[in-house]
Amino acid sequence: MQTVSSVVALREMVRQWRQAGLSVGFVPTMGNLHAGHIKLVSTARQQADKVVVSIFVNPTQFGPNEDFASYPRTEQQDQEKLLASGADLLFLPSVTEIYPQATQTGISVSGLSALHCGANRPGHFDGVALVVCKLLNMVQPDLLLLGEKDFQQLTLIRQMVADLNIPVTVQGVATVREDDGLAMSSRNGYLSEQQRQQAPKLYRALCAARDDILAGYDDYPAVAEQQRQNLQQAGFAVDYFSICRSADLLPAYASDSNLLVLAAARLGKTRLIDNLYFSKTSS
Structure with missing residues (x-):
């Protein structure tokens, strides 16, 4: 595996692959890699000839009171994991390489971003x-791999890719979970031992909402409110707990078939997100 830090070196390597007729898969990350990231890399390896992975903690997607400065940076361990996973190229740029000057152009996907x-x-998804x-x-790249944990x-x-006619196929990869159901996340490392024991209750709440709906409860706001209360009683500060249509993430109705239950909640200072997709017609 080669490691480059400049856009010039990155493009030169990709150019050589293109000249050889090779396809390229791309996995963007912020580092502190875990098994979920490695699944993205292994999926890319199965579907593309060459795999590029980037590690870049992006400042524009962090709010003023969020954890940009303290976000875990583990570059040496990450490089070892990527080498073992079969990645071909690691792009490890600095902030000034990605943002060499004050950016005057923004991208906002209206509706979804709000x-x-x-x-x-606010502003998080514009930065993303x-x-x-x-x-x-x-x-x-030909193929972009992203985890479904952040659906x-x-x-x-x-x-964005569709609207801007970017010539890449976007593929979601299923969430990788711990044995107790907790979705793997770089931020899980912030949890205290007690909070780590509480954390899987977020996924259990998603499963309970799904089970209620499949059992015939079609008052989705009431189902969501019940699980919101359950999480609060378990010690979570709930940002949201929503039952949506999976296609556009707008509120679901009883007539909708393909649903997504998604939630964000905090344990102490740690913000956890998770979701669960299911279809009423196939269950």
């Missing part, structure tokens, strides 16, 4: 859209 996490983190668009222009982010990037 829902759910966007309502609680901007950096992903820049990285796609730098790498120019809103995945949906937003799909919309």
